[in-house]
Amino acid sequence: MSTRRPLPAWAEIAVLPLVNIALAFLTIGIIVRIIGVDPLHALKLLVVGAIGSSESIGYTLYYTTNFIFTGLAVAVAFHAGLFNIGGEGQAYIGGLGCGLAILALDRFLPAPLMIPVAILAAALFGAAWAAVPAWLQAWRGSHIVITTIMFNFLAAALMVYLMVNVLIAPGSMTPQSRNFAASGKLPSMHDTLAAIGIQVAPSALNLSIVLAVLCCIGVWVFLWHTPWGYALRTMGHNPEAAVYAGTNLRHMTVLAMCISGGLAGFVGVNELMGVHHRIVLDFPAGYGFAGIAVALMGRSHPVGIVLAALLFGALQQGGAELAFEIPTITREMVVVIQGLIILFSGALANMPRPWLQLFLSSPRSGEVPAQRAEGS
């Protein structure tokens, strides 16, 4: 208990997550072996499926975009000491806002105006959906974990009602809105690259990934380089110190959740404006929940989140290919694989720490005399 030495920073950031992932893949390999598939063959299919061609890379990055949004959403709330489980619902309602703005305005506004307005609407709707649980926590003491989970169900029910009864396109048999006009479509990456002379295979990847990168930078600047981000982190680490410093915890709770919900709402931008080009049901498809694992694995830092989101995006895309190629590996099996990775890099993340400490920390005991002399 008392003899543990801290890991060097580089091991904390690089080695520990890699060991976690390696352990996860080892376990997955054993399970895949048990159901009668050659693990190395499966691994090869997974990797090729994720990054084997420009098309698969495109899809991997498209999934990554969603994971970045929800990962950042969870991370911002987490820095404020809040556990936002409601990314799913906030993404859903964010998409609704984005879609409503486009349905209302796409005939009047040109794309350069329509796109920013729709993005803003997605953020506002996602933020508003997160603001209610935040308000309930801040003023009424209702636990935000419970309320955000409930708001996921509310969002799903609301969307079904709206899509079936209100927003359904006239004459349509499926619950989806009319198609967006051209100005309400976010350009795809292959079209954009083609315009500057780079040819890549068509995929779902669209310019939302640029928004995702901007969000990463924005979150980094906000959290570590503004007084509000400072106050937010203070609240997350030590609410009493935040009160002492003059931060209004209620306002800060609402602010943190609004930013979190707004980020989650951008999933709607990627899905509806970038891919479906109309409002559909069930587009958040679990990204909100996966965001928790992404944030956990990425240590709630934008750089870590990008890396974790890439891994999750690759698993999503490679897993789909794997299920397609090997019938014994079903979609559910792919979910098991993702679950194991979350388990090893999240819940069991610190399991290999003692062994790593044994190997990586021992040389540090030589620094004792210097440190002591300085500190005495």
Place this chain on the structure above:
Amino acid sequence: MAAAPAIELSGIQKSFGNVHAVRGVSLAIAKGAITGIVGENGAGKSTLMSILYGLYRADAGEVRIDGQPVRMESPHDAIAHGIGMVHQHFMLVDTFTVLENLVLGAEGGPLLAGGLAAARAELERLAREYGLSVDPDARIADLSVGEQQRVEILKVLFRGARILILDEPSAVLTPQETDRLFRILATLKERGVTIVLITHKLREIMAATDHVYVMRQGQIVADRRTAETNPEELAELMVGRKVRLQLDKIAATSGEVLLAAEKLSLVDHRGVRLLDNVDLEVRAGEIVGIAGVSGNGQSELLQILSGIRRPTSGRLTVRGRLIDAHHPTDPAEMRALGLAHVPEDRLRQGMVAAFQASETAILGYQAEPPFCRNYLLDGPAVGRHCATLMDRFDVRPRAPALRSSNFSGGNQQKLVLAREMAREPKVLLVGQPTRGVDIGAIEFIHRELVKSRDNGCAVLVVSVELDEILSLADRILVMFAGRIMGEVPAGRADERTLGLMMAGAHPAPSAVEGA
């Protein structure tokens, strides 16, 4: 004392990561005597005792009990060898009775009744033998702090301890309760119990012990018969240089009232009256000290004065700004009014353990220039500011990028003080200015507080250390049960009067003004 010593330690070594906490300590604790171990915070006293009690394992060295080498793997081993420890923070279940606490962990079977009856008989025997009388059926929550400590001692004796280790036992006691504790220890000694007293208070070493070991930087630097030493010598040994125990200061020249409270009351959500009609005034250029045993409303008073909490009734005036139930305030506004607050509990309130020191050094001021410009934090400016504070207040190590939690208690306190004093506040609230701070740093902090006072700042010091209040304050207010018991000018204050007031007794009117 010709027999083998009760405890003999030889060559004990213990490191935590880079910190060599105990370096080759050898000592002998005589049987049936009271031995003191004195040293500054971080000198290694508590680590050494934790090794003896089996909480830590020594890296090297030997422990002998009654001349026999023993291995201390866990507190169970220590208890089996007759060693008992009374911790600074009580380990009692508040809602249980004395008897129930006593049998906790030694219930003696699946049904409580038998164990409780045996314990009751044993408790009566202990009470008779050692003069430790406590009502066995009283709930812990209803006992005074002094009585709770007696229960802790009884708990240890109940488990058959012949060697008693007390870690800073007087931290929560009034002077009178401390005297009572020392009488109990003397009785225990007469009955043959060996006692080890760990403290940083020299007065207690002089009053209670037969023999004293002085620790500094993980080593025993001296070993004296108490009768043959004096507080000045011990202080010098602890710090490693000459220390002035007495604070030199000129008389206060008090000016206008900068902070005034009228009939402040605070009732919590359960209806408990935490503050009861508190009146006080602090003028420019004076230090007002609030004495009292911890938990008598001082924390709540500081919270209200600094804007963290709203009073239930009454009013507060800070530099002309009126604050009451209808005109609330917040800590940010108080800061803008020129009020700075060094909180009692720096770890919980005054800093963020996970932040870099430079980030802790702007807590509360983060939105102000020069730290914030164009809505962005200026990292280099924050770092430079922290380095300046560290230079001025001699914070070690001088490393603004180091995590705040990696500094020792004294250096954390200096950093928080530096932050609050850097803005040259007009009103300075200081809670427990030297809690967990070494003697060397205490001297420094006291001098800085007096310097602020001399520059015209209105200083309010809340401390449970009576010595500190006596040496710092120009006027002393004593709090008990949420009330101000009375005011004593520093010149006429003595420990006995203040001690009585701290225990809730109204002292002779001659000693008090405005009671």
